[in-house]
Amino acid sequence: MFGLIGHLTSLAHAQRVTRELGYEEYAEWDLEVWCSAPPQIVDEITVRSITGQVARGLYVESFFLPEMLAGSRIKTAIRKILNAMAHAQKHGIDITALGGFSSIVFENFNLSQMLRVRNIELDIHRFTTGNTHTAYIICRQVEAAMVKYGIELTKATVAVCGATGDIGSAVCRWLAQRSEIGELLLVARDPQRLADLQGSLGRGQVMAMPEALPKADVVVWVTSMTQGMSLNPAELRRPCVLIDGGYPKNLATQVQAPGVYVLNGGVVEHSLDIDWRIMKTADMLNPARHLFACFAESMLLELEGWHTNFSWGRNNIAIESMEKIGEVSQKHGFRPLIA
Numbered sequence: 001m002f003g004l005i006g007h008l009t010s011l012a013h014a015q016r017v018t019r020e021l022g023y024e025e026y027a028e029w030d031l032e033v034w035c036s037a038p039p040q041i042v043d044e045i046t047v048r049s050i051t052g053q054v055a056r057g058l059y060v061e062s063f064f065l066p067e068m069l070a071g072s073r074i075k076t077a078i079r080k081i082l083n084a085m086a087h088a089q090k091h092g093i094d095i096t097a098l099g100g101f102s103s104i105v106f107e108n109f110n111l112s113q114m115l116r117v118r119n120i121e122l123d124i125h126r127f128t129t130g131n132t133h134t135a136y137i138i139c140r141q142v143e144a145a146m147v148k149y150g151i152e153l154t155k156a157t158v159a160v161c162g163a164t165g166d167i168g169s170a171v172c173r174w175l176a177q178r179s180e181i182g183e184l185l186l187v188a189r190d191p192q193r194l195a196d197l198q199g200s201l202g203r204g205q206v207m208a209m210p211e212a213l214p215k216a217d218v219v220v221w222v223t224s225m226t227q228g229m230s231l232n233p234a235e236l237r238r239p240c241v242l243i244d245g246g247y248p249k250n251l252a253t254q255v256q257a258p259g260v261y262v263l264n265g266g267v268v269e270h271s272l273d274i275d276w277r278i279m280k281t282a283d284m285l286n287p288a289r290h291l292f293a294c295f296a297e298s299m300l301l302e303l304e305g306w307h308t309n310f311s312w313g314r315n316n317i318a319i320e321s322m323e324k325i326g327e328v329s330q331k332h333g334f335r336p337l338i339a
């Protein structure tokens with residue numbers, strides 16, 4: 001059985017979707033109540049592969065909200081993630097994806113040193129960040145979008161915002177070594193980590209966001225910002241493709257301007273309907289078939305019987321692992337969302 005640990009993107013989002021799902025009492029909760037809520041299994045999932053295989057899973061809502069990363073609530077955020085992982089393990093789930101900020105909290109606060117949760121010793125082999133599949137899907141979206149919008153690969157400039165992150169660094173590695181793109185711009189805040197990345201890639205220019213955006217034909221957004229930012233489309237090239245892989249979204253509002261195309265980054269489309277309700281909460285266009293690539297990774301690991309932490313740690317995603325998960329992704333009927 002596979003599992004997905006998820007969370008909503010803000011208190012306002014949480015209040016809206018709980019009301020839409022008919023949980024009127026949760027819609028009244030303020031942040032304090034969300035802070036005290038224990039994890040819950042809120043959905044049962046059946047996914048069918050195009051091979052005919054069937055996998056079953058559970059969705060664990062952690063009740064974490066990004067607002068908890070501010071100031072005095074860090075301990076609450078940590079507790080939310082550890083409790084959700086313990087809940088998944090207690091229910092016998094073999095492989096669980098740590099969606100959105102779950103894996104970021106795990107890494108940023110070194111939770112691998114805190115694996116004892118009451119009477120449960122967390123077995124990290126039962127968890128995957130899902131970031132290998134996410135990075136693979138984003139790279140495929142970059143390549144497909146260039147073809148769709150007539151951007152020539154070898155002359156294209158791609159800016160990766162969040163380049164030094166787990167997903168961002170994997171995307172940079174793939175683009176630098178596998179795709180023959182013209183220029184790679186590396187955007188993040190910490191200069192040392194940027195210099196280390198540039199050194200390991202052997203290419204790419206480190207650039208601040210305001211300088212990089214007007215130069216880019218394609219911008220990949222994979223930062224860990226807890227709130228989106230707005231962009232002035234007048235400063236972008238035409239055509240320009242914005243691939244927003246953040247959760248919460250890195251772009252606060254959809255940029256609407258002729259020649260600027262925004263893609264739902266790190267999202268896959270399945271060939272068959274998935275039996276679940278939960279993707280309705282993520283504002284997907286087709287919630288029966290569209291899902292986050294990290295969630296799809298745990299489905300793939302279950303379908304393949306690879307009950308192991310396929311994606312783990314930070315900034316160590318190998319191109320070979322991206323190819324391997326990409327192969328089984330196609331085999332089971334998932335494809336990058338390009339529309």
Ligand code: NDP
Pocket residue numbers: 099100101103104129130131134161162163164165166167168187188189190191193222223224225245246247248265266267292293294295314
């Ligand atoms: P990491 O924490 O590993 O990396 C975050 C990156 O963002 C770092 O390079 C960080 O560098 C940079 N960053 C943070 N804030 C800013 C800022 N204000 N301006 C510029 N750069 C910034 O995160 P992950 O790679 O694990 O995840 C990235 C995003 O992808 C998250 O939003 C996450 O929720 C989402 N995600 C999506 C998935 C999907 O299936 N679609 C799956 C998993 C995650 P620095 O701090 O130096 O600036």
